[in-house]
Amino acid sequence: MTLVEIEAVAKALKELGHPTRLAIFQKVVRAGFQGIAVGQLQEHLAVPGSTLSHHISSLASAGLLTQRREGRTLYCVAEFEQLESVIGFLQDECCLDEEKQP
Amino acid sequence: MTLVEIEAVAKALKELGHPTRLAIFQKVVRAGFQGIAVGQLQEHLAVPGSTLSHHISSLASAGLLTQRREGRTLYCVAEFEQLESVIGFLQDECCLDEEKQP
DNA sequence: CTTATATTTCGATTATTCTGGAAATATAGA
């Protein structure tokens, strides 16, 4: 794992490490490949539009989601590969090997 | 998963989401159950002592490590259960169910 | 009791992030 890759993982962890953003990401992931509209997120999470928009673009800047427009509606779609690479990092780079376990 | 638990996971993710702290944590995990001394971390990571100490206590405040004193030396030991609960959250609460996969 | 080593806490500065109202943009429909 290169330094650049580690920094990409750190960036993703950092953006996930905010309660509102983690809640947003959870909803986006659960919406599956079709995604969830920004407005629907706003209904569920009761957070002002501009604040929500900032959090969404933070998650996008970490490669954790993308947006797709359909008419006036913008859908947020999870980038599952990025999520998997974060999980993979924690498992491979941070967890113990079997032989070290008690 | 309760709100309190989500906030605990968010806190852990946030603390891991800093390049220096992620590097610290990686070394601590790899040191296994015996842990690694603060001074050894400092040698590896070339960061001033006071800064390092702050980062270590951030990780401790997120429940990701504990410290054990042996004489003048303080060892940092990973809290593997906390790491596993973070990984578990990302897998269980955030990943797709099989039936949603393509 | 003095000195050396290991690490933390204090204190202060600088940098970054969070927040949300208001204005701007994009699209659709009448």
Place this chain on the structure above:
DNA sequence: TCTATATTTCCAGAATAATCGAAATATAAG
């Protein structure tokens, strides 16, 4: 074109985090 809806961008203030030298604490050894 005019209006309504959906969302973002602009702006600026408030809050939090990061940084690190210097001083303090803890322990060990002579």
